[in-house]
Amino acid sequence: LLKDKYQENKINGVSAMCMEDGTIHKFMSPHTVLATGGYGRIYQSATAAHACTGDGNAMVVRAGYPLMDSEFIQFHPTGVYGAGCLLTEGCRGEGGYLVNREGERFMTRYAPTAQDLASRDVVARSMTQEIIEGRGCGEKKDHIFLQLNHLPKELLEERLPGIMETSKIFAGVDITKEPVPVLPTVHYNMGGIPTNYNAEVFSTKDRKIVEGLYSVGEAACVSVHGANRLGANSLLDLVVFGRSAGKNVVSKFKESQKDNLDIDSTGFNQTLDNIEELLNTNTRSQDSNTGVVRQEMQEAMQKYASVYKKKDLLEEGFDIIDNLLDQKISINDKGLIWNTDLIEALELQNMLSLAYVTSSASLYREESRGSHFRY
Helix, strand or coil: CCEECCCCCEECEEEEECCCCCCEEEEECCCEEECCCCCHHHCCCECCCCCCCCHHHHHHHHCCCCCECCCCEEEEEEEECCCCCECCCHHHHCCCEEECCCCCCCHHHHCCCCHHHCCHHHHHHHHHHHHHCCCCECCCCCEEEEECCCCCHHHHHHHCHHHHHHHHHHHCCCCCCCCEEEEEEEEEECCEEEECCCCEEECCCCCCEEEEEEECHHHEECCCCCCCCCCCHHHHHHHHHHHHHHHHHHHHCCHHHHHCCCECHHHHHHHHHHHHHHHCCCCCCCCCCHHHHHHHHHHHHHHHCCCCECHHHHHHHHHHHHHHHHCCCCCCCCCCCCCHHHHHHHHHHHHHHHHHHHHHHHHHCCCCECCECEC
């Protein structure tokens, strides 16, 4: 984000890189809207696209502004293990059920009445408890099986054709013959960049507005979802506050504004220094560590700061993330043209800062609330 030269609480545009030719640009603007999505990819299993690395949220943190409600993260109980693709709750609605490594229908213990049809949070917590207590499936005992092969093939083909296809593609499983490996999977970030209903970003606890900066969608936190979002409300949030942001920008826009924007070059120069450092790190071809660091971060977040949040586990996870933040990231590609190595390294830096914020916020909120379950 490009800050104003004279006002701390004013944004005059963004800097960006064109991957095609490696050129770096300043986009000067009196109004900047961040609609960059969530940051589900800080976890090992997420339903979000691989691009959901929280870049907008990290830009706000780098500019010295706060994030809000980062500890409130919604998990969907049945994401395909290893891929994160969603298997709808309709699977259990049609009669599917979850089993542990012993083949036990464990939901009868946790929710005797609703069983496998209990709410998302209850099912995700129950699955996590089974894994923590060593009853997970597979070699690493780190997932659960969703059993559907007891249902008639005709019913599966009629009611769950998409699930049959998803399971085949992403888990290599024929659901008419074998169970699907599933894992509680990050589905939505309730937290994000704090805004009001006009999408204007706040910079302080007393809701002081950052002039020229707006945010909408999953990147933003208008806080309409509180500590847990209801189904379909993320799209409603996007449409309602996206429209509000557009109307607000139009009402404020003056043609003359864009002629006299003075930029504080400190933040921009820091970005250039960071890129230069990444490109000039001395590495041999096998030394690029972006993938390794990213995997360590994702596994630590999934294990220590996900559905079950226990103080000693959170502290352990926080220490891992803290150490990863200090680790030097190195890449192989030293060019600027279409350098995916560099983009992944920049995304990893963004994710590490958000993992740090999320795990520390989870430690600070000691009571259970919504999706944040303190054990």
